[in-house]
Amino acid sequence: MSIVPGDAGAASGDARQPRFFLAAAILGIESPEGGSTAKRLAGNGRVLRLRRDGSPWSRRGLPSTPQTRQAASLQKVGGSIKFLGIDVGTGGTRALIIDERGRVVASGTEEHAPFAAPQLGWAEQNPEDWWRACGLAVRRALDVSGTRGDEIACIGFSGQMHGAVLLDAHDEVVRPALIWCDQRTEPQVQELADLFGTDRLIQLTCNPPLTNFTLTKLLWVRENEPRNWERVAHVMLPKDYVRFQLTGERAIDMADASGTLLLDVAKRQWSSEVLSRTGIDQQLLPALWESAEVCGRVSTRGAEATGLSAGTPVVAGAGDQAAGAVGMGIVRPGTVSATIGTSGVVFAATSVPALDPKGRIHTFCHAIPGRWHVMGVTQAAGLSLRWFRDRFGGGVAVS
Numbered sequence: 001m002s003i004v005p006g007d008a009g010a011a012s013g014d015a016r017q018p019r020f021f022l023a024a025a026i027l028g029i030e031s032p033e034g035g036s037t038a039k040r041l042a043g044n045g046r047v048l049r050l051r052r053d054g055s056p057w058s059r060r061g062l063p064s065t066p067q068t069r070q071a072a073s074l075q076k077v078g079g080s081i082k083f084l085g086i087d088v089g090t091g092g093t094r095a096l097i098i099d100e101r102g103r104v105v106a107s108g109t110e111e112h113a114p115f116a117a118p119q120l121g122w123a124e125q126n127p128e129d130w131w132r133a134c135g136l137a138v139r140r141a142l143d144v145s146g147t148r149g150d151e152i153a154c155i156g157f158s159g160q161m162h163g164a165v166l167l168d169a170h171d172e173v174v175r176p177a178l179i180w181c182d183q184r185t186e187p188q189v190q191e192l193a194d195l196f197g198t199d200r201l202i203q204l205t206c207n208p209p210l211t212n213f214t215l216t217k218l219l220w221v222r223e224n225e226p227r228n229w230e231r232v233a234h235v236m237l238p239k240d241y242v243r244f245q246l247t248g249e250r251a252i253d254m255a256d257a258s259g260t261l262l263l264d265v266a267k268r269q270w271s272s273e274v275l276s277r278t279g280i281d282q283q284l285l286p287a288l289w290e291s292a293e294v295c296g297r298v299s300t301r302g303a304e305a306t307g308l309s310a311g312t313p314v315v316a317g318a319g320d321q322a323a324g325a326v327g328m329g330i331v332r333p334g335t336v337s338a339t340i341g342t343s344g345v346v347f348a349a350t351s352v353p354a355l356d357p358k359g360r361i362h363t364f365c366h367a368i369p370g371r372w373h374v375m376g377v378t379q380a381a382g383l384s385l386r387w388f389r390d391r392f393g394g395g396v397a398v399s
Contacts, residue, residue: 083152111133161256162214166234248302250286255319265353294315349373
């Protein structure tokens with residue numbers, strides 16, 4: 001088991017963790033079975049695993065692709081190819097520039113406004129604030145390293161999971177996003193248990209109904225804010241909203257979609273039964289992509305806001321847990337990690353969807369095609385420490 005401590009104020013997979021990167025954004029990841037999914041990836045390679053000094057374990061067997069040929073050409077003339085990772089966390093957005101060996105070139109961070117809690121157990125954030133923070137964080141990373149926007153070969157995303165971002169037909173935010181730690185939806189959890197039966201819902205989605213899953217948040221808005229719900233034309237998760245602002249494309253990866261309770265996790269597609277029985281129109285949902293697939297390119301508007309180059313490819317990325325696991329090498333069945341960040345997670349990779357009939361652990365798609373993962377989660381690890389510090393620290397710095 002690999003025990004990897006994260007920042008106390010950062011969720012797993014955020015860019016403040018050492019050598020965080022989405023390997024798929026660098027060389028691509030091949031499906032274990034091959035097939036059409038892998039052929040559509042940005043580069044059909046293997047996971048690039050790094051030694052502690054940042055050097056690769058092995059480069060044997062990498063296929064000839066435009067990405068690998070470009071990297072080889074740059075290395076011959078003493079140059080490097082650069083990639084950008086953007087993590088939309090709870091407390092802030094981080095931008096990380098790395099080279100083709102996974103070594104950190106530069107980083108930039110911008111804090112978010114503290115999340116609002118209008119009532120006990122509620123947690124809301126303004127999605128527009130994430131986009132503001134993204135622009136500042138990316139520009140800082142570029143400026144610190146003297147990197148031009150056109151030097152970035154590809155961009156990947158990670159971020160907080162489960163949050164419900166609701167947009168109208170004009171792509172305006174309908175209401176503040178209900179984020180992952182919002183606990184107001186217990187009545188909707190019970191409604192889903194009554195509607196499907198917990199056992200049936202686990203069969204359909206590999207997970208039981210829980211307050212953090214996105215579906216319960218959609219049902220809460222529909223039942224408690226009908227005027228807002230009438231305006232909803234699109235539903236996104238946090239990092240996907242920021243990617244949408246950057247590219248203009250609506251997309252979600254399999255790993256993050258697993259945390260909505262709307263995905264047939266075993267089949268890696270939206271669950272028609274869950275959608276039909278809950279009355280959620282699939283047209284509200286973004287297109288599904290594997291994490292390493294290029295799902296958009298930086299738009300002119302996105303380039304102006306960030307300093308990046310229009311046309312730069314952007315991969316789907318992954319929710320923070322799956323992205324962080326790839327960065328730590330938790331990609332083969334039997335590998336396990338324990339991470340303490342805002343939340344606390346024990347994470348294990350699997351080659352098949354390992355269903356827990358009692359729903360005691362989450363079963364999600366991994367960020368790698370043909371892989372899944374199981375994880376046990378406590379919602380308040382570093383978050384509890386921060387609360388204790390802020391309430392009882394009396395201004396004393398805690399490291």
